[in-house]
Amino acid sequence: MTEVQITAIDEEQLDTILAPDVEFAGEMLFTKPLMIKGKVSGIVRSESDLYIDEKAEVEADIVANIVSVKGRVKGNISAKEKVELFACASVDGDVTAPQITMETGCRLNGACRMTAPQTNAPA
Numbered sequence: 001m002t003e004v005q006i007t008a009i010d011e012e013q014l015d016t017i018l019a020p021d022v023e024f025a026g027e028m029l030f031t032k033p034l035m036i037k038g039k040v041s042g043i044v045r046s047e048s049d050l051y052i053d054e055k056a057e058v059e060a061d062i063v064a065n066i067v068s069v070k071g072r073v074k075g076n077i078s079a080k081e082k083v084e085l086f087a088c089a090s091v092d093g094d095v096t097a098p099q100i101t102m103e104t105g106c107r108l109n110g111a112c113r114m115t116a117p118q119t120n121a122p123a
Contacts, residue, residue: 008086009051009068011035020055028060036071054088067097069106076110080118 011017015032018024022038028045035051041059044050049066052058056071067079069089077083079097087105094110098117102108 009033009035014051020053052089054086061093 013033014035016030017035018038018040020037023040024038025041027043028040030046031048033049033051034046035053036056036058037053039057039059044058044060044062044064046064048064049068050062050064052067052069052071052073054070058071059074061075062073062077063079065080066082066084067077068084068086069077069091070086071088072090074092076093077091077095077097081097082099082101083095083097085091085095085100085102085106085108087103089103089106089108091107092109094113095108096113096115098115100112100114
């Protein structure tokens with residue numbers, strides 16, 4: 001069996017990073033890739049990508065294009081493209097995406113549902 005390797009994101013490519021000392025509660029909506037390093041609770045929605053850093057704590061239902069998790073998530077994750085769970089990730093909730101990648105050592109306590117890839121049909 002082949003060992004899964006997920007490529008880490010280069011933080012220099014991100015417009016917005018919520019620092020480790022930031023705590024946010026409520027509904028978070030964004031359109032550009034975002035990295036969370038602090039604490040977030042509530043609802044997280046985006047048409048773009050979400051990166052959850054190793055020390056981040058997220059207690060929210062998440063909907064985004066790509067969701068990459070290194071930290072802790074308590075809530076359901078739904079991605080249009082893919083969900084990546086690094087070895088240090090801990091997820092308590094259901095994960096739904098067309099592609100789900102999990103490194104050895106990650107923790108997932110919930111259902112895992114793989115959906116058909118979404119395509120943008122011409123109008």
